[in-house]
Amino acid sequence: MNTARQLLKQKNFMFKLGLIICVAWILAAILAPVLVPYHPITHQDMAGRFQPPSTQHWFGTDSLGRDVFSRVLYGSRISITAGVITVLISFAVGILFGGISGYVGGVVDDIMMRFSEMVQSFPPLILAMVIAAALGPNISNSIFAMAIIWWPNYARLTRSIVISVKENDYVTASRILGASHLRILYREILPNSVGSMAVMATLDLGNAILMFSGLSFLGLGVQPPMAEWGAMVSDGVLTFNYWWISTFPGLAIFSVAIGANFIGDGLRDYLDPRMRGRA
Amino acid sequence: MNNEVLLQAQDVKQHFTVKKERGQKATLYAVDGVTLSIYKGETFGLVGESGCGKSTLGKTFLRLYPLTGGKIIFDGKDISRLRGRGLKEFRCKSQMIFQDPSSCLNPRRKISEILSEPFVIHGMLTGEERRRRILELCDMVGLSSQYLERYPHEMSGGQKQRVGIARALALNPQMIICDEPVSALDVSIQAQVINLLEDLQKQLSLTYLFISHNLSVVKHCCQRIGVMYLGKIVELAPADRIYQDARHPYTQALISAIPIIDDGSSEPVPPQIVLSGDLPSPTDPPVGCAFHTRCPHVMERCRRERPSLQEVEPEHFVSCFLYEQHP
DSSP: OHHHHHHHHSOOHHHHHHHHHHHHHHHHHHHHHHHOSSOTTTOOOGGGTTOOSOSSSTTOBOTTOOBHHHHHHHHHHHHHHHHHHHHHHHHHHHHHHHHHHHHHOHHHHHHHHHHHHHHHHSOHHHHHHHHHHHHOSSHHHHHHHHHHHHHHHHHHHHHHHHHHHTTSHHHHHHHHTTOOHHHIIIIIIGGGTHHHHHHHHHHHHHHHHHHHHHHHHTTSSSOTTSOOHHHHHHHHHHTTTSTHHHHHHHHHHHHHHHHHHHHHHHHHHHHOTTTTTOO | OOOOEEEEEEEEEEEEEEEOGGGOEEEEEEEEEEEEEEETTOEEEEEOOTTSSHHHHHHHHTTOSOOOEEEEEETTEEOTTOOHHHHHHHHTTEEEEOSOTTTSSOTTSOHHHHHHHHHHHTTOSOHHHHHHHHHHHHHHHTOOGGGGGSOGGGSOHHHHHHHHHHHHHTTOOSEEEEESTTTTSOHHHHHHHHHHHHHHHHHHTOEEEEEOSOHHHHHHHOSEEEEEETTEEEEEEEHHHHHHOOOSHHHHHHHHTSOOOOOSOSOOOOOOOOOOSOOOOTTSOOSSSTTTTTOTTOOGGGGTOOOOOEEEETTEEEOOGGGOOOO
8 A cells, every 4th residue: 555655646747647547447437337328239329320429429429320428438348358458467477488488598498489489470360360269259268369369479578678687786696695596586687677567568458459359340359239449440440431430439449558558657667766756 | 814725616617508690509618627726814816808707707606607617615615516505505605796886786675675685585683683784784884874775776886886795794704706896986986995895804804706807906905816818817826926927928918008107217117018819709719828829929839738727936826838847
């Protein structure tokens, strides 16, 4: 708790802005059933389809006359969850895999890196499609599929950071003092590596949401009537005269991604004592 | 200084496998057959140009690498194959001071955390005792206790180096490897740190292995000096012998490279010996004497045979055919 309070005390405007955006979205996702003016799926008004934004329909209506605002709010539930879980799983797997690979080095590193390259060499969308198709198209399977193609990025980043960090004299000093490998990794190397990883993870959130949308678009993630940002963007692409259909869910993805990125930047600065206390 | 041996190296070899272009592998002969003894309570200087393996030798003595060949005997115990618990016990007896004070402290941790780390690792002392011991260490190295709650980036190079020294002293070691401990510091701070090291040596009867390329600093600090070239000791003698009566052509060149202040006195300045060429690659050392590619006195024999370290005078060892005594 103390750490959290210190984090909030920072004179970092961007960090606070990011926090506000993300908290707002999380609240919106939780409270969506209470907030929406229309039901996102069952409220269809074929006579009032393709309406531009108005006081009645803040973000307009789509090709089936559904309220875009309501659908954006509901979409946040799936999109944000899918993005966050994918990034978290990849982050955890990547840090473990890359940490070991970079720290141990030698043959172990070679084998582990060739394995991650093998996974990376598949076209990502197609690999995800294969996994999702084999396991059955639903939300949790597509999250799992995305995590499988996503973790090598984190593993490779962690590895390269660990390799550069472990050359520092303080790591040697710790070895000379008799610290175990686990202790060196946990106390010396990881604290000096997580900063850049946190930034990459938060940057990736937007990408993960987009990729999940891609899967949904192909019918492998969220099934059509459900509201999901990526699927909504692609809906709008087919009827691009009606700009509001894809612009608002697009802005939603953008705002989550940038909010998360502000948080990541602030987090990195906080984790680095050298940057602490600066504006 | 007594003549009790603390650390004895017998034909120590430390080779590494390195990758060259196109995936080819080569062996890097970083340390190639070093035999020397370090006495209790002395400061042994190790000099040589960059890349000659002096830092590697220091780290080999600390058992940071699996030894390729030879034997290291520390305080009467063979430590060359230690593992696990035995190695951890050895860690209390031998420590290191680093060249770069800004990289030897973890930037994410406060000084107090850095200094309590040795006790945490070895499960020594309780909270209050640790606190007292850390204050004692700060006192010993001349560090104000107000720095304990600071981070390394908030301190100057000299202060950081003091923290590094305090950390090395924490476990009451017998020997400290000083790997160029002052070369990254300002000249005024250099003198302070060297005086500190000397005071500590007297107080705690420490043994130093002092690695440096600064011959003036080594002359000031060390009782005996080993000169390294391409992974081998080429000359080993008491400090004053090295400076007055260097025998090996490489040592002579090093000594003549020390800048002399021309104070206008009538003393003639000896002509400088300038070596041509670079240090040969340690992945492909020359056949015969390692120095023959640059030696001004090279003979036919040097290109074929490798000279061994021989005692030319009491306590003065040279590895050169110029001084080979035929039986």
